[in-house]
Amino acid sequence: xxxxxxxxxxxxxxxxxxxxxxxxxxxxxxxxxxxxxxxxxxxxxxxxxxxxxxxxxxxxxxxxxxxxxxxxxxxxxxxxxxxxxxxxxxxxxxxxxxxxxxxxxxxxxxxxxxxxxxxxxxxxxxxxxxxxxxxxxxxxxxxxxxxxxxxxxxxxxxxxxxxxxxxxxxxxxxxxxxxxxxxxxxxxxxxxxxxxxxxxxxxxxxxxxxxxxxxxxxxxxxxxxxxxxxxxxxxxxxxxxxxxxxxxxxxxxxxxxxxxxxxxxxxxxxxxxxxxxxxxxxxxxxxxxxxxxxxxxxxxxxxxxxxxxxxxxxxxxxxxxxxxxxxxxxxxxxxxxxxxxxxxxxxxxxxxxx
Amino acid sequence: xxxxxxxxxxxxxxxxxxxxxxxxxxxxxxxxxxxxxxxxxxxxxxxxxxxxxxxxxxxxxxxxxxxxxxxxxxxxxxxxxxxxxxxxxxxxxxxxxxxxxxxxxxxxxxxxxxxxxxxxxxxxxxxxxxxxxxxxxxxxxxxxxxxxxxxxxxxxxxxxxxxxxxxxxxxxxxxxxxxxxxxxxxxxxxxxxxxxxxxxxxxxxxxxxxxxxxxxxxxxxxxxxxxxxxxxxxxxxxxxxxxxxxxxxxxxxxxxxxxxxxxxxxxxxxxxxxxxxxxxxxxxxxxxxxxxxxxxxxxxxxxxxxxxxxxxxxxxxxxxxxxxxxxxxxxxxxxxxxxxxxxxxxxxxxxxxx
Numbered sequence: 001x002x003x004x005x006x007x008x009x010x011x012x013x014x015x016x017x018x019x020x021x022x023x024x025x026x027x028x029x030x031x032x033x034x035x036x037x038x039x040x041x042x043x044x045x046x047x048x049x050x051x052x053x054x055x056x057x058x059x060x061x062x063x064x065x066x067x068x069x070x071x072x073x074x075x076x077x078x079x080x081x082x083x084x085x086x087x088x089x090x091x092x093x094x095x096x097x098x099x100x101x102x103x104x105x106x107x108x109x110x111x112x113x114x115x116x117x118x119x120x121x122x123x124x125x126x127x128x129x130x131x132x133x134x135x136x137x138x139x140x141x142x143x144x145x146x147x148x149x150x151x152x153x154x155x156x157x158x159x160x161x162x163x164x165x166x167x168x169x170x171x172x173x174x175x176x177x178x179x180x181x182x183x184x185x186x187x188x189x190x191x192x193x194x195x196x197x198x199x200x201x202x203x204x205x206x207x208x209x210x211x212x213x214x215x216x217x218x219x220x221x222x223x224x225x226x227x228x229x230x231x232x233x234x235x236x237x238x239x240x241x242x243x244x245x246x247x248x249x250x251x252x253x254x255x256x257x258x259x260x261x262x263x264x265x266x267x268x269x270x271x272x273x274x275x276x277x278x279x280x281x282x283x284x285x286x287x288x289x290x291x292x293x294x295x296x297x298x299x300x301x302x303x304x305x306x307x308x309x310x311x312x313x314x315x316x317x318x319x320x321x322x323x324x325x326x327x328x329x330x331x332x333x334x335x336x337x338x339x340x341x342x343x344x345x346x347x348x349x350x351x352x353x354x
Numbered sequence: 355x356x357x358x359x360x361x362x363x364x365x366x367x368x369x370x371x372x373x374x375x376x377x378x379x380x381x382x383x384x385x386x387x388x389x390x391x392x393x394x395x396x397x398x399x400x401x402x403x404x405x406x407x408x409x410x411x412x413x414x415x416x417x418x419x420x421x422x423x424x425x426x427x428x429x430x431x432x433x434x435x436x437x438x439x440x441x442x443x444x445x446x447x448x449x450x451x452x453x454x455x456x457x458x459x460x461x462x463x464x465x466x467x468x469x470x471x472x473x474x475x476x477x478x479x480x481x482x483x484x485x486x487x488x489x490x491x492x493x494x495x496x497x498x499x500x501x502x503x504x505x506x507x508x509x510x511x512x513x514x515x516x517x518x519x520x521x522x523x524x525x526x527x528x529x530x531x532x533x534x535x536x537x538x539x540x541x542x543x544x545x546x547x548x549x550x551x552x553x554x555x556x557x558x559x560x561x562x563x564x565x566x567x568x569x570x571x572x573x574x575x576x577x578x579x580x581x582x583x584x585x586x587x588x589x590x591x592x593x594x595x596x597x598x599x600x601x602x603x604x605x606x607x608x609x610x611x612x613x614x615x616x617x618x619x620x621x622x623x624x625x626x627x628x629x630x631x632x633x634x635x636x637x638x639x640x641x642x643x644x645x646x647x648x649x650x651x652x653x654x655x656x657x658x659x660x661x662x663x664x665x666x667x668x669x670x671x672x673x674x675x676x677x678x679x680x681x682x683x684x685x686x687x688x689x690x691x692x693x694x695x696x697x698x699x700x701x702x703x704x705x706x707x708x
Contacts (some may be wrong), residue, residue, distance in 0.1 A: 076466075078473025079661060102473070110464035110471070112430075117464070117471070119432025119456070119625070247636035251605055271473070278629040279636040282601035307433060 001035035001075055003067040003098075007060060010295055010320045013016040014143060017163030017212040019193030026293030029063060031097040033105055034250045035075050040105025041345050042097035043297040054091045054265070062094045068100070075105040082271060085186065092245065092268040096328045099269025100301045107342030112240055113304070114270075115337050120307035127333040128312040129155035129187065130242060131319075134162050137175030144179040154333040155185045157215075157313055161193015166202055177209060186211050187311075192219035196226045203234040207228070213237040215288075239288060239311075246272055247279040259286030259310065260298055264302055265294070286310040295320065297345055300327030303337045324348055331341040355389035355429055357421040357452075361414060364649055364674045368497060370487040373515030374545030378488035380647030381410040383417060385451040387459055389429050394459025395699050396451035397651040401619055403574070403596045408445045416448045424452070429459040436625060444557040446599065451484030451659025454655045454697065456600075461696030467658070468624075469691050481687040482666045483509035483541065485673075488516050498533040508687040510540045511569075511667055515547015522558055531563060540666075541566050546573035546596055550580045557588040567591040569615060569642075581610040593642060600626055601633040601699070613640030613664065618656055619648070631662045640664040649674065651699055654681030657691045678702055 007029050010016045015024040029044040044059045052058075062265060063293050066088055073081055081102065085095045092146055107114045115122055132140050137306040140158075158176050170191075177186060188211050199217040206214060213236055218226050220242040237258035244253060245266045253260065260280050267273045273289075280287045288311040289302045296317040306312055314335050317323045326346040328337045338344040361383050369378040383398040398413045406412075420442055421450045427435055435456065439449045461468045469476055484501045486494050494512075501507050513532050514523040523544075530541060542565050548556060553571040560568060567590055572580050574596040585592055591612035598607060598614045600621055607614065614634050621627045627643075634641045642665040643656045650671040660666055668689050680700040682691045692698040 014670070076470050076473055077475065079475045079478070106471070106473070110466060112464060116430050119430055119460070121431065121433045124433070247632060248638075251608060251637050254605060275632040275636065278601060278632045282604050282629065282633040284602075 001033050001071060001073060003063075003070060004032040004034070005060065005063045006030045006032070007056060008324060010293065011322055012293075012319050013321050014133070014146065014319060016131065016319065018134060018159045018189075019163070019191040023293060028293065029056065029059055029097060030293060030297070031062065031063065031101050033075055033098070034106065036109070038105055038108045040075060040101040040103070040108065040342065041297060042100030042104065042301070043295060044093040044097035045265055045292050045294045045298060046093065047292040048080070050245060052091070054093045059091060059094045061096065063091045066090050066094075075102045077110075078102050078271065086333065088151040093265040095268035096264040096298070099271055100264065101299065103270050103301070104342040104345065111341050111346055113337060113339060113341060115304045115307065118304070120305070122307060122336060124307040125303070125334050125336060126306070126309060126312055127154040128314050128335045129157040130214065130315045131157045131313070132159060132176050134159050136343070137171050140172050140175045142180040146175055148181070149155070151330060152333040153181070153184065155187070155311070158186060158188050159191065160188050160202070161190035166194070166198050170205065173206070173209065173211070187213050187215065189215040189241070190217045192216050192223070194218060196230060199230050200233050203230070203236050207235040211236065213239055215239040216241045216243065231256045239286070241290060247275040250276065250279045250283055250285065254283035254285060257285065259288060261288045261290040261313070263290045263292065264298055265292055270301060270305060271303055273302070277305065285296065288313055290314070291316040294325045295323045296325040297343075299324050299335070300343050300345060302324070302335060303328040303335050304343065306335070306337070355387050355425060355427060357424060358386040358388070359414065359417045360384045360386070360423065361410060362678060364647065365676055366673050367675050368487070368500065368673060370485065370673065372488060372513045372543075373517070373545040377647060381538065382647065382649060383410065383413055383451060384651070385417065385516070387429055387452070387454050387455040389459065390463070392459055392461065392462045394429060394455040394457070394696065395651060396458065396655070397649060398447040398451035398453030399619055399646050399648045399652060401447065401646040402440065404599060406445070408447045413445060413448045416444045417451065420444050420448075422591040429456045429463070432456050432625065445621040449622035450618045450652070453625055454618065454652065457624050457655070458696040458699065465695050467691060467693055467695060467698055467707065469658045469661065472658070474659070476661060476690060478661040479657070479688050479690060480660070480663060480666055481508040482668050482689045482694060483511040483670045485511045485667070486513060486530050488513050491525050495533040496530045498530055502535070505672065505684060506687045507535070507538065509541070510534050510685045512540060512542050513545065514542050514556070515544035520548070520552050523556065527560070527563065527565070528621065530659070534671050539566050540564065541569065543569040543595070544571045546570050546577070548572060550576070550584060552588050553584050557584065557590050561589040567593055567612070569593040570595045570597065593640070595644060601629040604630065604633045604637055608637035608639060611639065615642045615644040615667070617644045617646065618652055619646055624655060624659060627656070627659055631659065642667055644668070645670040649677045650681045651697075653689070654679070654691060654697050654699060657682040657689050658691070658697065660691070
C-alpha cells in the first residue's frame with residue numbers, strides 16, 4: 001500500500017479557552033492510504049497532554065518516517081501494522097490517523113459503513129455536547145446563543161478551572177445556565193484546573209445547581225493520589241480524560257472514577273478505542289468520546305463507534321470556519337454517521353486544503 | 355431474517371473423563387440464519403458449569419422460543435439482537451450459536467474471512483493443545499500415542515483432579531510425560547478438583563516436573579476465597595475457566611490469576627469473546643480459548659479470533675468420529691482458519707446430521 005501525508009490548517013470560529021490556554025487554529029495531518037484503487041483516509045490532530053507534546057511537526061515527522069516501512073503491508077494487516085507502529089514508538093495521534101485510514105479502506109473494500117460492519121445500532125447514538133470555553137459571563141452567554149443559532153444543542157459542556165479561581169467559575173456557570181434551554185443537560189470540564197479542596201467544593205456546589213457530571217476535576221499528576229478521596233466525597237459522577245490514554249489505564253481507575261473520556265488521538269485509533277470501551281464497561285465505567293481540534297474527518301471516525309458511548313463530545317469541527325471534510329452529519333442534536341462505505345468521508349467542493 | 359435449528363449428535367473416539375465425570379457423546383445444535391440468499395451458521399454445545407446447566411433440551415427450547423422475535427432484524431443488527439437475547443435470558447451457549455451465525459453471515463456478505471475482516475494475522479496463531487483425560491497411567495500413555503498418530507501435538511493438556519486423589523494425579527502425569535515428545539509443552543487442568551492444600555502441593559510439584567501452567571486448580575465456589583492465597587504461593591501460572599464467564603468477571607480476577615480460559619459457549623459468542631480478550635489484556639492477564647464438546651463449527655469460529663490468544667485448547671472436534679463439519683484445518687500442530695468468507699464452514703459430504 002502507498003501512504004500520502006498532507007498538512008492542513010483549520011481555524012476556529014470562536015477561539016477556545018480552557019484551563020491550560022487558548023486555541024484559535026490547528027494544523028492537522030490528512031493521511032491517505034492507497035491500495036487496489038481504493039483510498040482510505042485518516043487524520044492526526046496535535047495535542048499536548050501526557051509525557052510528550054504531540055505537535056504537528058512531531059506527528060508529521062513520525063508519519064513520514066514510518067510510511068516506507070508500511071508499504072509492504074496490505075490495509076487488512078491491521079494487527080501487524082499496529083505492532084510495527086508501537087515498536088517504532090510512533091506517537092498515538094499519528095497511529096490514530098493510520099488506523100482510521102485502514103478502517104476507512106476496509107469499509108470501502110467491502111462496501112459497508114463501519115458502524116454497520118461492527119453490527120452497531122445508529123439510532124442508539126446519544127446527542128453530542130457543545131463546548132463553552134472559559135470566558136466572562138457575558139461572553140459565555142453570547143457563546144451559548146451562537147451555538148443555539150445553528151444547532152439544536154441538548155448538552156452543554158462548560159469549561160471551568162479558570163485561572164481567576166472558582167468564584168469566576170461559579171459566575172460563568174450560572175451565566176451559561178441562565179442562557180441555556182431549560183431542558184439542556186449541563187456538564188463541566190475543569191481540564192485538571194482545580195486542587196483537591198476546590199474540586200470538593202465545586203462538586204458539592206455544581207450538584208446543587210443541576211450539573212450532571214464533572215470531567216477531569218484534578219490534574220492528572222495529582223489525580224493518582226487524590227481521585228479516590230474526591231470519588232468518595234463527590235455527589236456528582238467524575239469522568240477522567242487526561243488521566244486515561246489507553247485500555248491499560250482503565251482497571252486502576254475502576255474504583256476512583258465513574259467514567260472515562262476516550263479520544264482517538266490519545267488511544268492511537270479506533271482499534272484501541274474499541275478495546276477501551278469494552279474494558280471500561282467490564283470495569284463498570286461509563287464512556288464518553290471526545291476530541292481535540294479534530295476536523296469532521298476524525299470526529300466522523302469516532303461517530304462510527306458512537307452507539308457504544310454513554311456521552312459524546314465531538315463538537316470541535318462545528319467550531320471551524322474552514323473544515324475541509326464532510327462525513328457524519330448533525331441531526332436533531334445528534335452527530336450521525338452516514339450510509340456510505342467506510343467512514344463515509346468527502347471533501348467540501350472548493351474546500352481549502354493548504 | 356429466518357432462523358433454522360437442527361440438533362445433531364457427535365460421538366467421541368475416546369470418551370473423556372475429567373474431575374466431574376465422563377462424556378462419550380454430545381447432542382449439539384446447528385443454527386442457520388438466512389437472509390438475502392446468504393446463510394450464516396452457528397453451533398450451541400451443551401455444558402453444565404455455573405448456576406444453571408445448559409442442556410441440549412434447554413438450549414433447543416430457548417432457540418425455538420426466541421427465533422420468531424429475531425425475524426424482524428437483519429443479520430447486521432448485532433447490537434440490538436444481543437440486547438434482545440440478554441433481555442430474554444437466553445442461555446449463553448444459545449446466544450453463542452446465534453452470534454456465530456450472524457458473524458458467518460456478515461463475512462459471506464462482504465466476501466472476507468472473519469480473521470481478515472478483524473485485521474488479524476493468521477501466522478500468529480499458537481499451536482493447539484490436545485487433551486488427555488483422567489485415566490490409568492497405561493491408558494494415558496496409550497492416549498498420547500493415539501494423538502501422536504494423527505497430529506503433530508506440540509502441547510498436551512493433562513486432566514487431573516482425579517477422584518482417587520493427588521497420588522493418582524501424580525502417577526498419571528508422569529506417565530504422560532514419559533510418552534510425550536521431549537519438546538512438548540505440558541499443562542494441567544484440574545477442573546476444580548483440588549482443595550487449597552492439595553492445589554498448593556500439586557502446583558509446587560508440577561513446577562518441578564516441567565509443567566508450564568495449571569488451569570482451574572480450585573472449584574469456582576472456593577476459588578473466590580482461596581485463589582489469592584494460591585496465586586501468592588504457586589510457582590506456576592494459574593488460569594481459570596469455570597470462574598470466568600464474561601468480561602465483567604475479569605477485573606476482579608486480575609490480582610489472583612495469570613490468565614483466563616475463554617469459551618464461546620460461556621461468553622455467548624464471538625462479540626463477548628472479543629470483549630473478554632481486550633479486558634483481560636488491559637488487566638495484564640493472558641488468554642486461552644477453550645471448548646466443550648464443540649464440533650469443528652464452533653471451534654472454527656473460535657479459531658477466527660485465535661491470533662489474539664496466548665494459548666489454544668480447541669481440540670474437541672479432533673476426538674469426534676462423526677464431526678459433520680469442515681472449517682479450520684490442522685497444519686503442523688496449529689488449527690488455522692481458511693480463506694473462505696465468513697467462518698469458512700462446510701458439511702462433510704455424506705456427513706451424518708441426525
